[in-house]
Amino acid sequence: DGIRDAQESRGLGDVYKRQVLIVALLMLVSMPYSSIAAEQDGSCCSSQEFDLFLIGSADDGSLSPFDSDLDEEFDQFVTPSIQGLVEIGTWEVDWGLQGDYSDSTWEFRIPYEVEAAAGIQINATIGVNIGSTYFEGDAGAGLFLTNVGEVVIPVEVLAGEVRSGDKIKLTFSVRSLSFSSPGDEAGIRFIWGTDDFPGRISMKFPLVSIDMKEPSVNDRLVYFPILLKSGFGDRMWSASSGGMTVASNTIADSPIATPTNNGVEVTFAWEIPESADSGTYMVAFHLEPQTSLRIEANRTYDIVAGEGGSNAGGWYPAVEPLRTGGTNLLVDVSAKFDGESVQREVTIEFDGAMSQWVRWGLDNIGNNSLSSNSWWRNLRTYSDSVTNSEYNNGQVDDSEIAALNSHLVGSASDMRSFLANGLYLDAESILGINPVNLGPTEITIDLGHTRAFSAESVTIRIDTSHNVNPGERQQLIESFIRPSDDDLYTKVELRVEIRSSALQGLGGVAAEDIDAKHRRWIIFEKVTIEESDLDTEETFRVEFVPTGGALYSPLVSAMVSVFMLVLALGLGMAMTRKRARAPTMLTVVILGGLSLALYVLGLDMPFVLGVVSSSMLLIFPVALVSPRSDFTERRGRGQQPSAHVNCPNCGESNPVESEVRPLRLECIGCKSTLRLE
Numbered sequence: 001d002g003i004r005d006a007q008e009s010r011g012l013g014d015v016y017k018r019q020v021l022i023v024a025l026l027m028l029v030s031m032p033y034s035s036i037a038a039e040q041d042g043s044c045c046s047s048q049e050f051d052l053f054l055i056g057s058a059d060d061g062s063l064s065p066f067d068s069d070l071d072e073e074f075d076q077f078v079t080p081s082i083q084g085l086v087e088i089g090t091w092e093v094d095w096g097l098q099g100d101y102s103d104s105t106w107e108f109r110i111p112y113e114v115e116a117a118a119g120i121q122i123n124a125t126i127g128v129n130i131g132s133t134y135f136e137g138d139a140g141a142g143l144f145l146t147n148v149g150e151v152v153i154p155v156e157v158l159a160g161e162v163r164s165g166d167k168i169k170l171t172f173s174v175r176s177l178s179f180s181s182p183g184d185e186a187g188i189r190f191i192w193g194t195d196d197f198p199g200r201i202s203m204k205f206p207l208v209s210i211d212m213k214e215p216s217v218n219d220r221l222v223y224f225p226i227l228l229k230s231g232f233g234d235r236m237w238s239a240s241s242g243g244m245t246v247a248s249n250t251i252a253d254s255p256i257a258t259p260t261n262n263g264v265e266v267t268f269a270w271e272i273p274e275s276a277d278s279g280t281y282m283v284a285f286h287l288e289p290q291t292s293l294r295i296e297a298n299r300t301y302d303i304v305a306g307e308g309g310s311n312a313g314g315w316y317p318a319v320e321p322l323r324t325g326g327t328n329l330l331v332d333v334s335a336k337f338d339g340e341s342v343q344r345e346v347t348i349e350f351d352g353a354m355s356q357w358v359r360w361g362l363d364n365i366g367n368n369s370l371s372s373n374s375w376w377r378n379l380r381t382y383s384d385s386v387t388n389s390e391y392n393n394g395q396v397d398d399s400e401i402a403a404l405n406s407h408l409v410g411s412a413s414d415m416r417s418f419l420a421n422g423l424y425l426d427a428e429s430i431l432g433i434n435p436v437n438l439g440p441t442e443i444t445i446d447l448g449h450t451r452a453f454s455a456e457s458v459t460i461r462i463d464t465s466h467n468v469n470p471g472e473r474q475q476l477i478e479s480f481i482r483p484s485d486d487d488l489y490t491k492v493e494l495r496v497e498i499r500s501s502a503l504q505g506l507g508g509v510a511a512e513d514i515d516a517k518h519r520r521w522i523i524f525e526k527v528t529i530e531e532s533d534l535d536t537e538e539t540f541r542v543e544f545v546p547t548g549g550a551l552y553s554p555l556v557s558a559m560v561s562v563f564m565l566v567l568a569l570g571l572g573m574a575m576t577r578k579r580a581r582a583p584t585m586l587t588v589v590i591l592g593g594l595s596l597a598l599y600v601l602g603l604d605m606p607f608v609l610g611v612v613s614s615s616m617l618l619i620f621p622v623a624l625v626s627p628r629s630d631f632t633e634r635r636g637r638g639q640q641p642s643a644h645v646n647c648p649n650c651g652e653s654n655p656v657e658s659e660v661r662p663l664r665l666e667c668i669g670c671k672s673t674l675r676l677e
């Protein structure tokens with residue numbers, strides 16, 4: 001049919017890279033930053049100018065206002081065999097925000113590459129459906145395309161109203177393809193879905209409604225809720241960037257994001273400085289769904305410090321907060337191998353949105369209004385252990401921590417469920433084994449300095465062990481972030497260390513796509529991994545294979561190596577009693593130094609011992625080719641050999657430099673051969 005789908009990722013050509021870079025630089029210099037300001041009452045906005053990006057395959061594509069979704073490349077290839085109208089692709093999205101849109105010119109853009117042809121002449125059209133209303137635009141008759149670039153099609157859109165639930169649909173088609181000087185593989189490839197190939201339609205349309213609600217004051221803490229209404233749910237916040245300033249001071253703490261029926265509510269917490277007092281404050285909020293779009297809203301509030309009293313628990317949201325507001329994660333694994341088992345202490349520390357989610361969930365154990373997909377419904381059986389005064393009291397109590405602890409320790413599947421469906425971490429990847437096969441396990445939950453609802457770090461420690469079979473491959477760590485629709489963790493730090501004893505070695509260590517340092521000393525052997533900013537999209541794995549024998553342990557292998565080197569040295573000394581010893585000693589020193597370096601760097605002990613053994617074998621040929629010591633010493637002092645023989649033909653006296661008999665030597669006078677018996 002002349003069309004070949006290629007959804008796999010493709011590299012960008014150098015020519016197109018240069019063109020895109022130049023165009024981007026020119027646009028940054030010449031075009032103003034798109035900033036949409038709100039009314040002074042904190043509401044925004046009737047419509048915005050933005051891009052909808054083409055996402056997904058040609059036959060099942062979608063549209064997204066978030067440039068963070070540009071992470072997978074798709075294309076459609078059209079060959080000269082195509083005749084008539086060719087539909088390149090369709091992309092659609094259900095709109096969730098009602099509003100009016102005005103007369104405007106929308107602009108559709110899609111990158112292309114012409115392959116194996118001087119150029120191509122086409123007629124391109126784009127159809128736009130807004131609910132039941134249809135608009136169409138074309139690129140003009142006889143559009144001639146060469147090399148690489150973008151097809152640009154304007155669409156005149158008349159004013160109208162979009163209703164919640166209306167479908168926005170784009171249909172891109174080409175017809176009347178005429179190739180210039182086509183080759184055997186001639187065609188045109190339309191590409192979209194990545195930052196390098198951002199297929200999109202630029203439009204003026206209602207995207208998001210911002211409502212800055214009245215704040216709540218708790219002593220000197222002020223909570224500013226922002227309601228974001230759109231058809232994209234909580235992704236309008238989690239897939240965007242944004243922030244808030246109060247009196248021109250940026251709020252650094254992560255906000256609290258909670259879902260609503262028609263969007264997401266984002267609440268910022270601000271503490272009134274000790275130097276400040278009650279008064280009027282200007283609060284500004286901004287949202288950036290895409291790089292070139294900044295939506296702003298601001299409002300003035302009269303804030304009275306001390307309103308609402310001061311309770312120890314602080315403020316909690318009414319519904320379960322989202323986990324997508326940004327979280328820093330630290331995973332620290334400290335393990336010891338004793339030859340039969342691995343003792344492992346795992347520390348999982350996280351702050352931000354994930355910390356808020358855990359604190360809220362603990363304070364809502366027994367809440368019957370939790371949604372059906374809330375993980376905290378698993379703790380309903382512990383509701384009787386939480387008193388009425390402790391339930392939903394604005395702080396996490398000891399009984400609530402004990403309930404979660406009991407739940408995690410009581411069943412390996414429950415611990416796996418909490419890590420996987422709660423924290424989005426794979427338990428087996430961190431613990432090195434299926435949790436079902438773990439030995440006695442202790443879990444400690446530490447909320448830090450405050451039990452109140454906050455973004456402060458939460459630390460979970462897991463102390464456990466599991467048996468090891470010698471010769472079997474053992475997993476130390478592997479990729480542990482579970483995939484999700486949104487990036488839950490903004491930064492991931494990983495620290496891993498495993499140690500063995502003097503009489504037990506770790507054996508061979510294999511690290512895939514991550515840096516692991518393997519070091520061996522006489523009294524222990526260890527493997528360490530330190531990643532300050534782990535790429536969560538990359539897969540990695542670190543394993544070790546314990547041998548189980550004492551020969552390859554750090555202490556015994558070091559003793560064997562030293563013994564073999566000393567033996568090699570002794571053999572060399574014995575074999576060179578009447579010969580120069582420098583070559584032999586140098587050989588032992590070089591191979592001994594190499595063996596030491598390989599030993600410390602953690603190479604497999606069979607290989608290290610092989611290098612040590614080679615030093616013994618090399619002693620024999622090196623000793624045999626070493627010159628005799630008496631001749632070497634005399635030559636070094638400039639003395640002549642003491643033995644001479646006279647030539648019977650010419651009478652010339654010839655020095656004898658060797659004691660080997662029989663010996664043949666050439667006369668220095670007449671060049672005849674002399675034979676000594």
